[in-house]
Amino acid sequence: LDLGRPALRAFLEPLLQGQQMKRPKVPKGTRDSGPEQMAIREKAFSTILEVFRRHGAVGIDTPVFELRETLMGKYGEDSKLIYDLADQGGELLSLRYDLTVPFARFLAMSSNTQIKRYHIAKVYRRDNPAMNKGRFREFYQCDFDVAGTYGAMIPDADVIKVLTEILDELRIGRYVVKLNHRKILDAMMAVCGVPAEKFRTICSAIDKLDKETWEDVKEEMVSQKGLDPAVADRIGDFVRADSQYVAIRAQPNEVLTLLRAHAELSQHPQAQAAFQDLETLFRYLTAMRCLDRIHFDLSLARGLDYYTGVIYEAVLTETDRVGSIAAGGRYDGLVGRFSGSDVPAVGVSIGIERILTILEEQERARAQGKIRATATDILVASIGSKMLESRMEICAELWAAGIKAEFLYKENPKIQPQIQYALESGIPFMLIIGGDEIAQGIVKVKNLRAQTEVVIQRAEMVSRLIADINEEKQVL
Amino acid sequence: LDLGRPALRAFLEPLLQGQQMKRPKVPKGTRDSGPEQMAIREKAFSTILEVFRRHGAVGIDTPVFELRETLMGKYGEDSKLIYDLADQGGELLSLRYDLTVPFARFLAMSSNTQIKRYHIAKVYRRDNPAMNKGRFREFYQCDFDVAGTYGAMIPDADVIKVLTEILDELRIGRYVVKLNHRKILDAMMAVCGVPAEKFRTICSAIDKLDKETWEDVKEEMVSQKGLDPAVADRIGDFVRADSQYVAIRAQPNEVLTLLRAHAELSQHPQAQAAFQDLETLFRYLTAMRCLDRIHFDLSLARGLDYYTGVIYEAVLTETDRVGSIAAGGRYDGLVGRFSGSDVPAVGVSIGIERILTILEEQERARAQGKIRATATDILVASIGSKMLESRMEICAELWAAGIKAEFLYKENPKIQPQIQYALESGIPFMLIIGGDEIAQGIVKVKNLRAQTEVVIQRAEMVSRLIADINEEKQVL
CATH class of the missing domain: 3.40.50.800 (Anticodon-binding domain)
Structure with missing residues (x-):
């Protein structure tokens, strides 16, 4: 018995001390990627990178942690999900929560504020993990953003085109890009009679309509958030699945025509600005041959504080297992919160983990369980x-x-x-x-x-x- | 003056409260990579990946943080450089310090203990940064390791061949791979009369010979570490730059012949085992046409606890600005410290940040300052x-x-x-x-x-x- 062998020693020592050797494991909500998963991931990344580069984007990278103050006040209630590093002397640091706030911080430090960039990297959220749905505490995002002052809605159209090319080329099945405008949401709530201070919280209730019934959402608005039931019903006329607007969401230009005919909404300056934006955007998406992927959906109301214009979210239509697989929008005020001078920006973030969950299943079915992990010839x-x-x-x-x-x-x-x-x-x-x-x-x-x-x-x-x-x- | 504009509000608020708006920055020892750096980095990664795959390796990925207990006791004195996460309830976590210990933990959890894998990812060290030398607190490593029981020295030879192919194809200038064997170091210290409990600390003194003179290193051994000066001199006969062994380090087989003629060393069982290993290794490296890159250098004494066999380190020979650009060796006991059953392993880690420092300078000179960051046709x-x-x-x-x-x-x-x-x-x-x-x-x-x-x-x-x-x- 050679007690000098480290493995033997490590195995025996706890036993001699009356303990059991602990089985090694990974932190909660995280996972290792093995060779087969990595083969699928690398192939998907290379498809995504190819589309980013095909549109002339440049890559950037930022540190995995930021000064804590950089992240503070950017994520509303979700700030509680941020991972902090221990105070070991020196600066107070936190792991990044997304790639958008670090990009805004990067822009605020940069002399170049006209940039079309991609960034593929991991982000961190102390959320409740649901591993089989592709929800982890550590996960990759694949972001594409355009910052700078350009012709109205042109970068917005290019970002959406990039999104549809990627989802087409990944071959993950049918999808739609749900699209709405922050200013329409604000105008809609104003004309329905929602008090200004309740806009955000009512927004986040509306956003649950993809998972909950209108009755449940209305109940949340009225009982939890103190909204007048008559006001809630007026919102319902816009956002319920059986509303005249949502019923024709697959024809974005028709929805726009209908909204422009709405007596009060058509008079609201915020709505008028949004109508102009969307008319232009739909024209550009037609030229780029991807308007057929768009649902103009008034019930889309993304929660993040920093959106100021068009917002969108891609979902698969043949499965409801994974939820949204990409999301983004325009955020014209975020960079200015770091530098004091506004830099308009628009972007999209691909939720690659959920997509990989689908791709891995497809690949296993296709390859009858045996996925090739090496490239040896x-x-x-x-x-x-x-x-x-x-x-x-x-x-x-x-x-x-x-x-x-x-x-x-x-x-x-x-x-x-x-x-x-x-x-x-x-x-x-x-x-x-x-x-x-x-x-x-x-x-x-x-x-x-x-x-x-x-x-x-x-x-x-x-x-x-x-x-x-x-x-x-x-x-x- | 539109006080609703977030940038304006963010800019004015601190002023109204009598503070200045803080200039955003990145944490100490870290940096953003801009488009030009990223273009160079992505090209280098793709060269490295190509070599890894050309040798039949598979990719894996592990979480950026590990349970703190996974990392404890693996890095000797360097453990103080590990970044801990704050205790926010739940598990105690730390950022990974290298990719080797996570790989050993991965193997210990895996049923498959025969694997040739690569891993390109960031690691974290709360070290004193020296940004212009390519020393950061957050940096990438590109690792290639072979785990499992195989014919003696065959994977070791393949790992070294991978290293030389990568350094050749990156075109960073002339280099050598300094190589030694842990068992020769141990045998050498034993025959010189170093007490067994001082092996590690004397090793780490020897390892400084690439930066310090023999006089300084001897002084450290004698005054700080309490070694008998006569013993130190006997070590010097092996490791001094003007020793007969170091003088011919560029002819590995000649060094081996000379060591085998050493009266006491040739009788030491550890040395005999190492001689056998190295004779086989040099034969294989000759067959693979890369022995000409090897310096068999007795003064190479890498500090990490876990090495058990051959050790190596690549350095550029036309510049001394960046220090070692790759390092590795055999570590047969590390996996067993997690699982209780030994899995032999050998690998190399490429210090890509230092290499990128060189490549970026070369590229700037070549492109006259203008590096292309997009791929647009x-x-x-x-x-x-x-x-x-x-x-x-x-x-x-x-x-x-x-x-x-x-x-x-x-x-x-x-x-x-x-x-x-x-x-x-x-x-x-x-x-x-x-x-x-x-x-x-x-x-x-x-x-x-x-x-x-x-x-x-x-x-x-x-x-x-x-x-x-x-x-x-x-x-x-």
């Missing part, structure tokens, strides 16, 4: 003994040519476990050498899918393999 | 007014074909600022339309480098542009 195998260094030499030659190659980490493996490994990992080709092949300066190459084998001169090995691998990728 | 421009929706329609067509295209966010821009924008952003092509072009169903396409212009039928626009863009990429 060829396994360099051998028959007979003392071939390890030959396998290494061949691999080094293939790697130098950019070919993805592996060999078994064993001195003298039998051929069967090598074939087994290639099949299990989904590696399409095997290169096989033995003493004879080395002596003759040749290699054998097997295509495992097509079950063919060819003999190649060692001098032509690299060029032939590059051609064969590319051809196989066309087939798959 | 073509700017869709117009002459005359009322062309915005036509520009949008064309962009939508190009995006649908995967072409990276932008248009100016302005209703009726003049042509000059559009040309200006393309030149400043380094966009290679401009597509230009006016009323005439729309009427005739054509577009004009300018190659800004070659200063040529062609007229293309609208029906052939996409296929012609794809060909032209690909051709231009060959030229650049």
Whole structure:
């Protein structure tokens, strides 16, 4: 019994002290991503990045923690969900809650206030986790924002176009982008008779209409929030699922025409400004061929304090398991809260964890449970003994040519476990050498899918393999 | 004066209360990465990822924070540099200090203990920052590790090969990989007469020989650590820059031969085991064509507790500004400290921030200060007014074909600022339309480098542009 072995010591020590060795685990609400999840995640990120770059965006990155004062007062009631770091001397820090406030802080520190940027990074919320729905305490967001003064509604249209391209290219199934305008919400509440100080809290009640019935929402407005029931009913005329507006939400321009015919709303200056915005936006989205993805939905009332214009949220229409999968809007006042000078901005945040939950299920079904986690093109195998260094030499030659190659980490493996490994990992080709092949300066190459084998001169090995691998990728 | 404007309110409120508005900033030791840095970072990450995948590795990800108990007792004196989260109820958490301990924790929780994995992620150390040397409190590490029981020294050789391929392909200048073995260090100290309880502390003194003179290091051993001066001198015979071993460190096999001839060392069982390891390793590195990058350097004595076998560290040889740019080794006992059953493992961690410091300087010199941050292929421009929706329609067509295209966010821009924008952003092509072009169903396409212009039928626009863009990429 070698008590010097650290594992043995670590195992025995607690036992000797009458304790059990603790099973290691990850913090509540977080998870490791294993190889298969990572393969799906990296593919999704690369699709998303491609769309961001296709629209001319630049990347930025910010620290995972911010000065606590940077985050304070930006998230309303949700501020209680912020993770604080311990006070270990020095500055008071908190983990970022989203990527929008750090972006506003970045802009306020920057001399360049015209920027179209993306940022893919993790954010942190001490929320109640619901892992199977894709709700975690640590999760990635993929954000795209345009800051600066431009022609009215042009960046807003580009942001929405980016969102629809991403959701189309991720192939996660049918979706719609629900869209509304903060100023219409404010005007609607004003003409319905909601007292100004109750706008926000009534907004957050309306926002629950995607999960709760109108009766429940009205009950919350009246009993909990002290709204006159007659006022609540007037709001209901706009936002109930069976209201004339919501019924035709899939025709954004028709909703707009109907609202413009509303006697009081049409006279409200905030509503008039919003009508102008939306008319322009819908024209641009038509030109960009994505208005058909839009639902102009008066019941969309996103809770965050900082939105000032158009707001939107994407939801899948064939499943209600994951809730919203992307959300965003215009926030013209946020940067000014850091620098004192306003920088208008509009953006969208993709809720990638929920999307990955869907993609992983799809991929498992498609691949019958077996998702490929490596990208290896060829396994360099051998028959007979003392071939390890030959396998290494061949691999080094293939790697130098950019070919993805592996060999078994064993001195003298039998051929069967090598074939087994290639099949299990989904590696399409095997290169096989033995003493004879080395002596003759040749290699054998097997295509495992097509079950063919060819003999190649060692001098032509690299060029032939590059051609064969590319051809196989066309087939798959 | 509209006091409802949030920026104005945020600006005025502190003034009204007699305070100044605080300039926003990032936490000490951290930084934002702007678009140019991100372009360089993303390119470097993609080079590194490509090498990891080329060797058949899979990706994993772990949470940025771990249970505090997971990190405790793993980093020796450096544990004081760990960031703790505040106790807000629930578990006690800390930010990860490296990616190795989380990997060991991951393995201990996993049923699969044979894995070749990479992990690119941020780690956190409450260290004294030195930003211009690339030393930060938040920084990325790029790790590659192989866990599991395999043929002796085979994964070790593959890990070192991965390291040299990455450093070669990043083109950061000449480097060497300094290499040593924990068991040789231990045997060396034993035969020199260092008391066993002083091995670690004398090791960390030796490790300073890359920055300090032998006299200073000896002084530390003798005065601070209470070592007999005669014992220190015997260590010096092995590790001094002018020792017979260090003088020939660029010929690893010669150093090995010399050590095997050492009367006492050659009799020490630990040294014998290490000699066997290194002889095998050097044979494999020769087969993989990278032994020429290795310095077998007895003065390399990495401080971390968990190493048990070969250890290595890469340094640039043409500059001493940034210190070590990668480091790693074998750690066979770490996983067992979580699970009670040993899983042998070996790996390397690339210090990407230091490398990026170098790459950014190189890139700035090469590009004469102007680093391209976007990937846009073509700017869709117009002459005359009322062309915005036509520009949008064309962009939508190009995006649908995967072409990276932008248009100016302005209703009726003049042509000059559009040309200006393309030149400043380094966009290679401009597509230009006016009323005439729309009427005739054509577009004009300018190659800004070659200063040529062609007229293309609208029906052939996409296929012609794809060909032209690909051709231009060959030229650049």
